[in-house]
Amino acid sequence: MHFTTSHAISNPTAPDTSSARHSNDASLQQVLGSLRQHGYAIIENLAPELTQQAESDLERFFERAPMGTGTFTGPLTQRVARLVARSSACRELVTHPLVLQVVERLFEGECYHPQLALTQAIRVHPGQLSQGLHRDDNVFPFRHPRPPSVLFAMWALSEFSENNGATRLIPRSHTWDDARTPSPDASIAMSMPKGSVLLWEGATYHGAGSNKSDEARAGALFGYNLGWLRQYENQYLAVPPELARTLSPVLQDLLGYRNHGYLGSYENQDARALLQEPDLELPAPSDLFTEDLELRSRNRH
Ligand SMILES: O=C(O)CCC(=O)C(=O)O
Ligand SMILES: [Fe+2]
Known part of the structure; x- marks a missing residue:
């Protein structure tokens, strides 16, 4: 004291x-x-x-x-x-x-x-x-x-x-x-x-x-x-897909191999599809826009 x-x-x-x-x-x-x-x-x-x-x-x-x-x-x-x-x-x-x-x-x-x-x-x-x-x-x-x-x-x-x-x-x-x-x-x-x-x-x-x-x-x-x-x-350059594929899902997501709503999508899909299916081509587009609208309406300031 x-x-x-x-x-x-x-x-x-x-x-x-x-x-x-x-x-x-x-x-x-x-x-x-x-x-x-x-x-x-x-x-x-x-x-x-x-x-x-x-x-x-x-x-x-x-x-x-x-x-x-x-x-x-x-x-x-x-x-x-x-x-x-x-x-x-x-x-x-x-x-x-x-x-x-x-x-x-x-x-x-x-x-x-x-x-x-x-x-x-x-x-x-x-x-x-x-x-x-x-x-x-x-x-x-x-x-x-x-x-x-x-x-x-x-x-x-x-x-x-x-x-x-x-x-x-x-x-x-x-x-x-x-x-x-x-x-x-x-x-x-x-x-x-x-x-x-x-x-x-x-x-x-x-x-x-x-x-x-x-x-x-x-x-x-x-x-x-x-x-x-x-x-x-x-x-994506620092940790390219071939390496990212070998890492934990938590780390893959952190690196950005996961879209944020529409942002960072791949072949009109959740970007994680690239890691699961590297040869993915022309799949049916997903509705990725919904999430963005949700975040915006929560954050009107
Ligand atoms: O090395 C540090 O202690 C801080 C470095 C830093 O703030 C920076 O490079 O942006
Ligand atoms: Fe800094």
């Missing part, structure tokens, strides 16, 4: 991250509550074995992955994409049941089912300066504030600390309008042990921190977006 009080007095602006930080037995409600209120949530030690495995799956790609070419991608930062095709551990991380439940609940009423937006493993090397604070959902021409359209999940493949370039983020900035500009001073480091996951809503201002340590900071980043938005990473 004494500590809490004196800390609050001596440092009145110190952000309290405690209510957004959870242990690995956190409930769906608790995680959703943090995301809605603070714009982010950390779940510590959620998948230590899988992240360990992902790190070793990705090692051979990081051995030859080039650094970024601009200030956003970072001249001392490596990125490896197509993680669903490249790592079986990433296939499990991307479909982690808790994260998928969070995505589904967060997008409830805004789409029928989510899609995988992007997969990217990121190694921030020593000396890399901080990335500019940004909103990931600004790839879409939305006005803010608005209902969630994107969720990002950063799995810690190494420890994340203030010193080694942990993602920095401005709590509650998902509620800001577009006129408000983010100041780096308002951002806090999302420190977490290896094996943890940091979730942020697409409108929350964030960016990689600067790495002042002598070791690389590594994370596997998975984005999810509303099922009717275009995916950031072209998942």
